[in-house]
Amino acid sequence: MRLAFVFWFGLLVLWASPVWAEEPSAEVNTLLEQLTEAGLRETQPILERLASSGDEAVVLPLFQTLLDGDLYYRRSDGRLLVETDVDGDDHYVDYFSGEDYGELGRREQSKVRINNSLRGYLSEAIARMQLSHEDPAVRTAAVRSLLDDLDENTVSLLAEARAGESHREVRQALDLALAMYTAEQGENSAARITAIQDLSESLETDVRNLLFQLSEYSDDGGVKAAAAEAMQAIDQKVTFYGYVDQLFFGLSLGSVLLLAAIGLAITFGVMGVINMAHGEMLMLGAYTTYVVQLMMPNMINQSLWVAIPMAFLVAGSVGILIERCVIRFLHGRPLETLLATFGISLILQQTVRTVFSPLNRRVASPDWMSGSWEINPVLSLTYNRLTILIFAVVVFVALLLIMKKTSLGLQVRAVSQNRAMAKAMGIKTDWVDALTFGLGSGIAGIGGVALSQLTNVGPNLGQSYIIDSFMVVVFGGVGNLLGTLVAAFTLGIANKFMEPVTGTVLASILVLVFIILFIQKRPKGLFPQRGRAAE
Amino acid sequence: MSILRSVLSRQPAGQRVLPFVVILFGVTVLASLGNLLVPESSSLHVSTYTITLLGKYLSYAMLALAVDVVWGYCGILSLGHGAFFALGGYAMGMYLMRQIGDRGVYGHPTLPDFMVFLNWDSLPWYWFGMDQFWFAMIMVALVPGVLAFVFGALAFRSRVSGVYLSIITQALTYALMLAFFRNEMGFGGNNGLTDFKDILGFSLQSDGTRVALFIATAVLLALVYGVSQWILGSRFGKVIEAVRDGEARVRFLGYRTDRYKVWLFVYSAMIAGLAGALYVPQVGIINPGEFAPLNSIEVVVWVAVGGRGTLYGAVLGAILVNYAKTRFTALLPDGWLFALGALFLLVTLFLPKGLAGLYGQVREGLNRHSNTPATAEETTP
């Protein structure tokens, strides 16, 4: 078998023209051969030798493939393979020749295994090779990823890079790395203290760790004091950004509550239906997202734009159906709507369970929603939370405009305030009822699309938000959209600021107790409805 | 006028209690004899499984009755009665835990297993006295009663009403659920209290004890039923019903409606607590899941199915819905929620007064056929 392997490589070196990657040297070849046979513990030395072989053109893409976990080998002969996606199927393609071997079974191929420490080694090795990458952003990232492991070799590499570097950001990063090295290993106290003072501007965690070490364990008194001082300066900033972070967390939780509750603010708040099936409308929205992604598997990035209107339509039409078939017979009997919608919620849950199985469904996040916006090393806002926060506000404003500026909104308000009078004025109350319930349900569906990006998409999704939604609507004042907005954000922020002090569970309990006491003070919520409609 | 008429049209209390009690006793005696005296091979034998099931249904019926007293007669829709039920259950559970003594798996003389497990070295203060049956029984009524008093006094004095009240009762039970889930609370966290051995010295696993518990539940249910009927038929009860139909007017007549509501709420919470205490030894476990808001909503659904505003309706609803659940989960393990959901829907749409109103509805329908069309629609909310 090994002979065959060598033979193949021989062939390759002699005749085959490299399609996929640069052809490797003999030394690299032997190492690659060892790579497929090695156990996890033996892999790192092999990789080190590969890295020092100097054959960067081969090694860099190889390391990258290995790091991505796409490197396989054929069991029969040890040929290196790459897993690639061909028309939605996983094909195995020869790493060097690019020959497509098709779909290989479980028993025919194996992965070249790596683990966390190897992954750490690989990304560092790649970073070192990328110090001369053409993109300044990649260079900066490479420097920063080297900060936690500055040895003499790396530092000389960095110093070399610094000399030829022209880009400002990369230079700053390099300076930081060199200052860290000086602070730790500098020749005399004065140089070290100056370096430490330079470092006090930085918020990098590696810098903070270094300063902490120095302030605790340094033998040099001057260095120790300077490090402690620098630490203090940094800590102040970190605390400040910590509050900013908490505020953002609170706003984000608030936006989730808002999205969950906003549909209910219509069906319950405006129409007075104690809508226990509201959670299931959220669920329908989330499942719609799943189905949309299923139908356009190669366009995940665009899928949400399709899912939002689809979810509105699906949940909205289910809502209209419920209104036409059930709710309209229960006018003036709000408590009985509780019973009926509870029944509907059970049926919808079980339907979803039967159609989609009780298991959670996988809803992918588009690329533009993953990762985070790094403002500085201690403050980064995750894109998905940020998107959802903006989205919640947009949906809210849109709904507010519909209710305040359109004739539908006018009619809805008229019917909810005085049904008989509205009817007398020629408003088709039946039609308005159906549309209102549809609108509320549709908005809930849109909320479901957003929730699908944060949590499990399963049959129980609705159940976990229904209680919170009712709390938000009631706290804000039934029938008042603005109240819902303020309530959602108040509860979100209160919860997040209490959490670090009290722990998660106690924070939730305190929020509930707060709601109970608040209602005693203002029995109609934050923004009570006034006038005749209130009774 | 309508208030007066509805109060006057009530029948004397005694008339409704008697048939209920007779039926209840009939079933109880037959089932008990069927379990203890008839040999197992006979087709008339009532299995222990059935006895515990019946016992569970009856404790649920008592809970439903508690909800009906405040909802059906006073218009207070509590979505948090599960909290009182669970508190009563926990008081009973604590007594049963103490009865285990040193027979726990760790063999500790006083501490329940879960405390040994969490390295607690002594009982927390609120566990003291719980080894005495009489003390625990006082707690069964007192703890839910006091909670209901504090909560009711606050809420009714501030005139919180309608959905606002419903939602804060829900917040109450939800907060308690989260609290009881915490292991630091000393109530066994998520596992709750279980593995009970005996009650008053009788083994909980023997058929005799089971039947005795079942009979006790039936007797107490009958008693609670009678007392409730009496209270609601009294002058107090008439004010309560008047509050339901027009609280503002009653207030203007000079009644402190909030006090009436508070005391009714406390009474109802105590019944719920008693129901919980009867429930726990029969099902053998109490855990924070009983506080779940959805459970409380379900109780309301039972009452609605049976017919609110009639005590026998609440009892009937609880027993029927739970029987349906038992049958459906065994017959259609994959689809029983469809059946249950459909049942709720159909009842709301076609039996607005619940099953208890079915008789009246049928009679009215017949009348309508033969006589003039019905005139006024019922407008009670």
Add this chain to the structure above:
Amino acid sequence: MTFKPTLKGVTFAVAATLAASAAYAEDDTIKVGVLHSLSGTMAISETTLKDTVLMMVEEQNKRGGLLGKDLEAVVVDPASNWPLFAEKARELLTQEEVDVIFGSWTSVSRKSVLPVLEELNGLMFYPVQYEGEESSKNIFYTGAAPNQQAIPAVDYLMNDLGVERWVLAGTDYVYPRTTNKILEAYLKDHGVAASDIMINYTPFSHSDWQSIVSDIKSFGSQGKKTAVVSTINGDANVPFYKELGNQGISAEDIPVIAFSVGEEELSGFDTSPLVGHLAAWNYFQSVDADANYDFIDMWHAYIGDEDRVTNDPMEATYIGFNMWVQAVEQAGTTDVDAVEKAMIGQTTPNLTGGMAVMNKNHHLSKPVLIGEIQDDGQFEVVWETMGVVPGDAWSDYLPGSKMLLADWAFPLECGNFNVESGACSGQSYE
């Protein structure tokens, strides 16, 4: 002698025939009870196990049944409602008269069923990893005890990854509480300072992990290698991992090792940001063994979906079922006492290429594997124990239980024998 039919005779004959046919119908099949939630919060996990048992029953019937009879599965739905578990167990044992039950997932459901099993002398196989501290005559525990999952995992992190700082994060219930207690004691024994251990509990289905993940991030950026040991349960995991990915905590910085996250949990979301995070189990779908490949093929054929994954509790169900079949064959009857005796010492192939052994404490000996999450939702095994580890019912690291011993073989026959006092406490059965 002439045959003279009488009314009495006819009645007797009819009755006898009826009785015989009734008896025949009763003995015709061996009933297997399935007590897994098909609705409610636990349906997500438990439905798969119901399907696994049904598949095993079907397979066994294809092979000619058991003791010459067909197996018949009786499925009920305890609906994730703990008291209902007890009620349904009673129904299975007394109304349906099943010979064995496969069921339960959560500890509380097992605790709820346990008194019923002991009272009615039923037999149950419990297929999920749990906190230990229990050994009942009537239950066989085929999932992992803490020493078969948590301790080896921590050893791996300590020795192979050089972890010095620990975050023990869990859902607030008995399994994480106990596991974390054991781990805390274990870590302190190994010289970890109290300030290097952070313990955090969250409620069930917790969905907003922003603050906790950011706490973990700052706890982990103090210069010492940090790892998170997660006993977070079920559906709280998806938002937790999503938050980890979004806040950019990679496995190289702060690895998270989970005890409740398997292939099925991962199938609910995109794992590419989580590559390298770990899990400790006794089985992974990716294990390279023929028995495993056969099992996966059988599962796919049964469920009719090539994308369905297998997981550790399924393996535990598989082992439990096969062991029960063997024990019944050996005992020649389904009588609970006889089967219980025959179970001890029973060996059957597991799916990772070794043998599972049922020990005297009703727990299995199993290999411990540590896997890293891959971008396809599978795990890659990065470490495994040399041989199998026997399950320990009573932890050696808890002060209350280190003197307890479970041994169901003659002469001890006790689930919690106190070695110091020589007493077998708390038995409610003879």
